[in-house]
Amino acid sequence: MRRILLLSAISMGLLSSCSTAFKAGQTPDDVYFSPGKEVAASEREERVQKEEEAQYQEYISSLDDRYLRMKVANRNRWSGIDNFDYWYDSRYDFNSYNYNAFNYGYNRYLNAGWSWNLGYGYRNYYPGYGYGGGWNNPIYTVISYTNPKYGVGGSTSGSNISAYRNKTYNNNNYGYQDTKTGAFVPSSNNSSFGNLLKRVFSGSETTQSYDRPARTFEPANSRSTTPTQTTPTPPPTSSSAGGSSGGYSSTGTSTSTGRGGRGN
Amino acid sequence: MKHYLYILFLFIASSAAAQLPDDALRTAWFTQNGTARNMATGGVMGSLGGDITANHVNPAGIGLYKTREIVLSPGFAMNRNKLNYRGSDTANSRSNFNYGTTGVIFGGSNRGNSKWTSSAFAISVNQLANYNNRVQFKGFNNFSSFTEQYLEELIRDRADTNAALSNYIFGSSLAFRTFLIDTIRAPGGSVAGYQSLVPISTGVNQSYDAITRGGYHEIALGLAGNMEDKMYIGGSLTIPIISYQRDLTYSETDATSNPNNHFKSFQYKETASSKGIGIGAKLGVIYKPQDFWRIGVAVHTPQWITYTDKISSSINTDLETYINPSTRSETSNNLNSNKPGERSYHMTTPWRAIVSASYVFREIRDTRLQRAFISADLEYVNYQSARVSATETNSDNTGLTNYYKIVNQGIKDTYKGNINFRLGGELKLHTIMFRLGGAFYGSPYEDSELHANRILATGGIGYRDHGIFIDLTYAHTFTKDVQFAYRLNDKPNTFADQGGSRGNVALTLGFKF
Numbered sequence: 001m002r003r004i005l006l007l008s009a010i011s012m013g014l015l016s017s018c019s020t021a022f023k024a025g026q027t028p029d030d031v032y033f034s035p036g037k038e039v040a041a042s043e044r045e046e047r048v049q050k051e052e053e054a055q056y057q058e059y060i061s062s063l064d065d066r067y068l069r070m071k072v073a074n075r076n077r078w079s080g081i082d083n084f085d086y087w088y089d090s091r092y093d094f095n096s097y098n099y100n101a102f103n104y105g106y107n108r109y110l111n112a113g114w115s116w117n118l119g120y121g122y123r124n125y126y127p128g129y130g131y132g133g134g135w136n137n138p139i140y141t142v143i144s145y146t147n148p149k150y151g152v153g154g155s156t157s158g159s160n161i162s163a164y165r166n167k168t169y170n171n172n173n174y175g176y177q178d179t180k181t182g183a184f185v186p187s188s189n190n191s192s193f194g195n196l197l198k199r200v201f202s203g204s205e206t207t208q209s210y211d212r213p214a215r216t217f218e219p220a221n222s223r224s225t226t227p228t229q230t231t232p233t234p235p236p237t238s239s240s241a242g243g244s245s246g247g248y249s250s251t252g253t254s255t256s257t258g259r260g261g262r263g264n
Numbered sequence: 265m266k267h268y269l270y271i272l273f274l275f276i277a278s279s280a281a282a283q284l285p286d287d288a289l290r291t292a293w294f295t296q297n298g299t300a301r302n303m304a305t306g307g308v309m310g311s312l313g314g315d316i317t318a319n320h321v322n323p324a325g326i327g328l329y330k331t332r333e334i335v336l337s338p339g340f341a342m343n344r345n346k347l348n349y350r351g352s353d354t355a356n357s358r359s360n361f362n363y364g365t366t367g368v369i370f371g372g373s374n375r376g377n378s379k380w381t382s383s384a385f386a387i388s389v390n391q392l393a394n395y396n397n398r399v400q401f402k403g404f405n406n407f408s409s410f411t412e413q414y415l416e417e418l419i420r421d422r423a424d425t426n427a428a429l430s431n432y433i434f435g436s437s438l439a440f441r442t443f444l445i446d447t448i449r450a451p452g453g454s455v456a457g458y459q460s461l462v463p464i465s466t467g468v469n470q471s472y473d474a475i476t477r478g479g480y481h482e483i484a485l486g487l488a489g490n491m492e493d494k495m496y497i498g499g500s501l502t503i504p505i506i507s508y509q510r511d512l513t514y515s516e517t518d519a520t521s522n523p524n525n526h527f528k529s530f531q532y533k534e535t536a537s538s539k540g541i542g543i544g545a546k547l548g549v550i551y552k553p554q555d556f557w558r559i560g561v562a563v564h565t566p567q568w569i570t571y572t573d574k575i576s577s578s579i580n581t582d583l584e585t586y587i588n589p590s591t592r593s594e595t596s597n598n599l600n601s602n603k604p605g606e607r608s609y610h611m612t613t614p615w616r617a618i619v620s621a622s623y624v625f626r627e628i629r630d631t632r633l634q635r636a637f638i639s640a641d642l643e644y645v646n647y648q649s650a651r652v653s654a655t656e657t658n659s660d661n662t663g664l665t666n667y668y669k670i671v672n673q674g675i676k677d678t679y680k681g682n683i684n685f686r687l688g689g690e691l692k693l694h695t696i697m698f699r700l701g702g703a704f705y706g707s708p709y710e711d712s713e714l715h716a717n718r719i720l721a722t723g724g725i726g727y728r729d730h731g732i733f734i735d736l737t738y739a740h741t742f743t744k745d746v747q748f749a750y751r752l753n754d755k756p757n758t759f760a761d762q763g764g765s766r767g768n769v770a771l772t773l774g775f776k777f
Contacts, residue, residue, distance in 0.1 A: 022730070022731035022776045023730050023731045026630070026631045026632075026729075027631065027695075027728050027729050027730065027731055027732070027733065027776060028331050028631070028776065029314070029631055029634055029692075029728055030313075030314035030315075030328050030329050030330075030331060030333075030371075031312060031313070031314030031315060031328070031624065031637065031690075032314070032624055032626070032627055032628070032631070032634040032637070032692075033627050033628055033629050033634065034314065034328055034329055034330040034331055034371065034382075035330060035331070035629050036330030036331065036371075036372065036373040036382060156421050156663070156666075156667060156670075157417075157420040157421050158667060158670035158671075158674075159413070159416045159417045159420040159421070159753055160284065160413060160417065160751065161284070161285070161670045161671055161673070161674040162670070162674070162753055163413070163416070163751035163752055163753045163757070164284075164285055164674045164677055164678045164751060165674070165677050166751065166752065166753050166754075166755075166756075166757055167711045167713070167757075168756040168757070169713060169756050169757050169758065169759065170407055170408075170755075170756035170757070170758060171349075171350050171351075171758050171759065172350070172351075172407075173350060173351075173404060173405065173406050173407060173467065174406050174407060175406065193755055196412075196754060196755065197464070197465070198448065198459045200526075208522075208524075210463040210464075210465045210466050210525055211463070211464055211465035212459050212460055212461065212462065212463060212464060213408070213409050213411060213412045213415060213459065213460040213462060213464050214415065214448060214457060214458070214459035214460070215412075215415040215416060215418075215419040215457050215458055215459075216419070216448060216456050216457030217419060217422065217455075217456060217457055236422070237422045237423060237424035237427075237455065238421075238422055238423065238424060238427060239423075239424050239426035239427045239431075240427065240431070241418070241421035241422055241423035241424070241427040241431060242417075242421055242423060242427050242431030242432050242436075258429060259429060259440065259441040259442075259443070259594075262443065262586065262587045262588065263587055263588035263589065264585070264587065264588040
């Protein structure tokens with residue numbers, strides 16, 4: 001952690017000396033507005049302006065050509081169009097700031113045969129319009145994953161996992177707590193779970209007894225959800241029990257062969 | 265005999281410290297972490313953008329950048345846990361350094377006749393979850409014992425004494441070798457079952473103490489495009505890196521002073537580590553339907569992670585006169601050539617989806633006129649969709665794959681999908697900013713009896729001028745959870761109610777360049 005702190009401090013020192021771009025003016029806050037680099041912005045504006053101007057010039061030239069051709073073909077027929085209203089009608093004001101207005105006005109007042117620009121829609125934006133591919137789609141990766149392959153067999157019941165399905169709870173003890181001593185005075189017994197207990201006697205006095213948790217095998221041919229205490233015939237057991245139950249495999253081998261005797 | 269030894273060596277394994285559904289929750293249920301600014305506003309980042317945290321939440325948010333910046337976010341967390349177990353209270357605290365989103369963003373306007381006004385690239389690292397903590401509880405219990413899980417395991421697996429000795433070397437075998445559990449003999453001398461030496465009817469004092477370390481880190485490589493300052497589309501390739509260690513000490517001590525009841529105490533110790541690395545993706549869109557408004561949608565694919573776990577465990581017992589001498593101990597390393605147990609597996613974390621809206625006043629160049637924002641995220645996480653599977657080298661091990669099937673079923677039975685909600689805002693006075701936020705994270709548990717949630721209250725200040733920005737945040741998380749020391753199949757389970765909080769101080773330094 002010290003190394004991380006030291007590295008952070010050094011990085012901050014170096015970086016603070018590099019932060020010169022915005023020292024003089026306002027520091028952009030990209031959450032609200034990201035201005036981009038001034039040079040880039042002016043370049044873009046210039047480019048857009050040039051494109052718009054070129055389109056305008058092309059359009060005007062086209063109209064002029066058409067007008068001249070018509071006038072040459074029949075001067076009298078088209079003389080009426082050569083008036084002040086035509087050239088100064090606001091509907092034909094193509095210098096509008098909003099280029100979309102240009103398209104709108106053009107298509108509205110000129111018949112379809114004239115609308116060479118129909119659908120050009122420069123700078124129009126339709127959300128969800130479905131822009132085609134071929135441009136900078138963000139890189140993304142869809143991760144496909146499969147369910148694990150399930151084998152058959154296995155030598156564990158996974159009791160530690162199946163216990164998660166047991167959704168009954170008991171956070172209370174049997175009996176009561178002695179208010180004077182603080183000790184817990186147990187009641188008679190866990191009678192409802194008597195088959196999970198083993199009564200043992202303490203010392204030589206058989207009157208002193210207590211219960212130990214115990215589980216016994218069920219008969220092999222009649223397994224049920226709760227083990228029974230009495231087992232007429234011990235069922236088959238397995239020395240391969242436990243298999244891969246924990247997902248752990250040993251990296252060595254067992255060096256011990258037994259646990260030895262109790263010593264008494 | 266040779267046949268038995270062969271089987272023993274072939275199947276030597278354990279389930280006492282086995283892979284559990286809890287492992288899947290570690291990489292799924294956590295609160296949003298990010299830069300100090302992000303944390304101060306409750307972690308909202310589904311639609312706001314303009315903060316490097318977006319690279320880990322909704323990558324479209326980095327598309328708002330037309331500038332470049334580098335960000336460092338060190339932090340400090342203080343855990344205070346209060347647990348109640350069967351009527352007894354236990355409190356502890358644990359503090360540690362951490363960090364929020366740290367990285368660099370390159371944003372810039374596009375040249376040429378492109379429909380993309382600008383685009384941005386970001387590389388950042390974030391600590392999604394911090395595992396440094398200590399969970400400790402104690403209490404009297406005359407209802408059930410930790411050792412009963414061993415009895416259930418041996419009985420349900422129909423394990424004979426050879427299996428009990430050697431096939432569960434991280435749990436049941438240690439208990440059996442130290443006589444903490446022993447056989448029940450039928451009249452003919454055969455093994456009819458197993459019993460624990462714990463005198464449950466007179467009760468034991470149980471103690472659980474787990475110290476955890478590590479974190480869930482994520483490296484994100486994000487790219488986003490900006491279409492006419494109206495729509496932003498982004499995606500990030502994520503590399504999750506997980507490091508987790510747990511030192512567990514669990515004990516049961518005789519509640520009586522009876523020297524003849526064959527039990528004084530036992531202690532189970534476990535040192536487990538889990539390291540993982542993987543890959544995933546996050547995709548998102550932000551749209552501005554009108555001035556000041558932003559709507560965002562993001563989807564996080566499952567993170568596909570490969571883990572390598574190691575475990576060592578031991579049991580020490582004092583059984584008074586039941587054995588001579590009265591104490592025994594056994595370790596898993598001793599039964600495994602002095603090596604810890606090791607396992608490798610794949611895990612896919614739950615997918616999640618976020619919808620969000622923000623109001624930003626105003627979205628204009630002059631920072632003196634930028635006044636405030638408010639934002640809200642709604643996040644859905646399907647906790648029960650986490651899955652584990654065998655690695656390619658183990659895919660033909662039917663015992664192992666069958667076990668993972670059981671684990672996956674356990675995940676589905678234990679967890680559910682739920683909603684997280686985040687809300688936050690900022691008031692901006694030119695170069696100084698004030699922030700407030702909050703969040704609610706719903707319970708991942710399927711069972712409504714297990715009460716769990718996380719509530720965040722956050723606040724902070726920020727300064728931005730001269731090409732740098734400094735943000736300072738305090739985030740307070742109120743935690744409600746449950747902790748199980750062990751689980752049983754055939755008896756009601758007992759657990760500790762966890763309360764308490766985590767205070768997190770976060771600092772972010774950023775430089776525009």
